[in-house]
Amino acid sequence: MHESNHPSAQIEQIRDIMTRSTTFVSLSGLSGIAAGILAFVAVWQTYRILGTVWLGDNVFALLRESSAPVHSLMFVFLLTLIAALIAAFFFTWRRVRGLGQELWNMASKRFAIHLALPLLAGGIFALALLQRGAFELICPTMLVFFGVALLNAGKYSFSETIVLGVIELVLGLIAAVWVESGLVLWGIGFGAITAGYGIVMFLKYER
Amino acid sequence: MKQIIDHINRCFENRTRLGIMAALMVNESIDFKALKQLLGITDGNLSSNISTLEQYGYLKVKKRFIEKTSNTSYSITKTGRKAFQDHLAALEALIKGVEPSEGE
Numbered sequence: 001m002h003e004s005n006h007p008s009a010q011i012e013q014i015r016d017i018m019t020r021s022t023t024f025v026s027l028s029g030l031s032g033i034a035a036g037i038l039a040f041v042a043v044w045q046t047y048r049i050l051g052t053v054w055l056g057d058n059v060f061a062l063l064r065e066s067s068a069p070v071h072s073l074m075f076v077f078l079l080t081l082i083a084a085l086i087a088a089f090f091f092t093w094r095r096v097r098g099l100g101q102e103l104w105n106m107a108s109k110r111f112a113i114h115l116a117l118p119l120l121a122g123g124i125f126a127l128a129l130l131q132r133g134a135f136e137l138i139c140p141t142m143l144v145f146f147g148v149a150l151l152n153a154g155k156y157s158f159s160e161t162i163v164l165g166v167i168e169l170v171l172g173l174i175a176a177v178w179v180e181s182g183l184v185l186w187g188i189g190f191g192a193i194t195a196g197y198g199i200v201m202f203l204k205y206e207r
Numbered sequence: 208m209k210q211i212i213d214h215i216n217r218c219f220e221n222r223t224r225l226g227i228m229a230a231l232m233v234n235e236s237i238d239f240k241a242l243k244q245l246l247g248i249t250d251g252n253l254s255s256n257i258s259t260l261e262q263y264g265y266l267k268v269k270k271r272f273i274e275k276t277s278n279t280s281y282s283i284t285k286t287g288r289k290a291f292q293d294h295l296a297a298l299e300a301l302i303k304g305v306e307p308s309e310g311e
Contacts, residue, residue, distance in 0.1 A: 007298040017229040106241045
């Protein structure tokens with residue numbers, strides 16, 4: 001039977017197993033970059049639909065009057081979400097395969113569940129706001145729940161994920177108070193900050 | 208030095224057993240498949256070492272049925288946690304004591 005008696009070798013093995021079984025470290029930075037770019041496209045599409053990125057009272061009045069732009073916006077954001085999820089899976093799967101590991105292990109399952117639950121709750125909550133016509137709070141809601149989800153799942157990944165979560169959360173809270181800036185802050189949070197996080201992670205861990 | 212070596216747990220000299228215990232220290236419970244994947248070992252190796260740890264009273268076995276297939280998961284016992292912590296402390300003490308003279 002194979003034995004390792006050397007104390008430092010044993011401690012090294014213990015540390016490695018404890019880390020690998022609890023920490024998801026294979027999330028690719030390219031996922032963040034792709035999500036950021038997609039968020040910019042979504043903001044651009046929103047600008048084409050609304051004619052502005054500044055959410056003044058006239059914009060909300062327009063959305064309450066006619067359902068066509070609301071449906072177009074829902075379509076844009078749903079498509080963005082799906083594309084971002086596919087990109088995240090693809091780049092992470094590619095990275096995991098490159099490292100010769102399995103995508104679906106204890107750590108990645110735990111990370112995914114802790115990320116998905118607050119996101120799902122946020123999605124349903126945003127739909128409820130939409131149904132009620134509370135358009136002002138939809139951008140802040142998405143930012144806040146995204147932040148909470150990252151904060152929650154970040155415990156099982158790199159600490160940078162927690163930092164990202166806090167930034168998104170703060171942006172969401174600012175957007176909740178200053179609703180006119182909602183879409184701009186949404187673009188900064190989901191676009192610039194997420195892409196920036198992706199770049200940092202890529203340069204730090206994947207080169 | 209003598210006392211430190213007394214605390215080194217012979218049960219954990221086996222790499223697989225050490226690995227199982229390390230994983231159970233930081234996870235509430237782990238099923239057989241996940242443990243096998245984590246440690247990268249064969250079924251036979253894993254199950255024989257699990258039984259050894261169970262005999263020592265270091266781990267608990269829980270069998271459940273999910274959609275007619277059995278799912279066995281393992282968690283650490285109080286005794287196991289204590290034994291592992293003592294072993295870890297002994298390893299650390301040993302490293303500190305051994306450090307100046309490097310060689311075996």
